[in-house]
Amino acid sequence: MTxxxxxxxxxxxxxxxxxxxxxxxxxxxxxxxxxxxxxxxxPKSQVTKEPVKIRLDADxxxxxxxxxxxxxxxxxxxxRASLHLAGRV
Numbered sequence: 620m621t622x623x624x625x626x627x628x629x630x631x632x633x634x635x636x637x638x639x640x641x642x643x644x645x646x647x648x649x650x651x652x653x654x655x656x657x658x659x660x661x662p663k664s665q666v667t668k669e670p671v672k673i674r675l676d677a678d679x680x681x682x683x684x685x686x687x688x689x690x691x692x693x694x695x696x697x698x699r700a701s702l703h704l705a706g707r708v
Contacts, residue, residue, distance in 0.1 A: 668695075
């Protein structure tokens with residue numbers, strides 16, 4: 620036989636429930652400089668990259684991926700160097 624558990628004195632709260640929205644939360648949600656809403660997140664780069672689809676040999680791709688995070692940037696740097704292009708801006 621299993622013992623019956625006692626009912627909890629505290630009500631159960633679903634951790635997925637959204638927090639209550641208060642006036643303070645709303646006033647702090649957006650940041651303004653004067654009347655201008657400030658953007659959040661990473662600032663846009665002056666030099667943007669273009670997404671492309673390229674077919675590479677499996678061993679080349681595996682070798683670059685094995686070098687860890689930033690492998691795509693290192694492929695870009697290798698291509699840039701092989702074309703004798705100036706460094707990144």
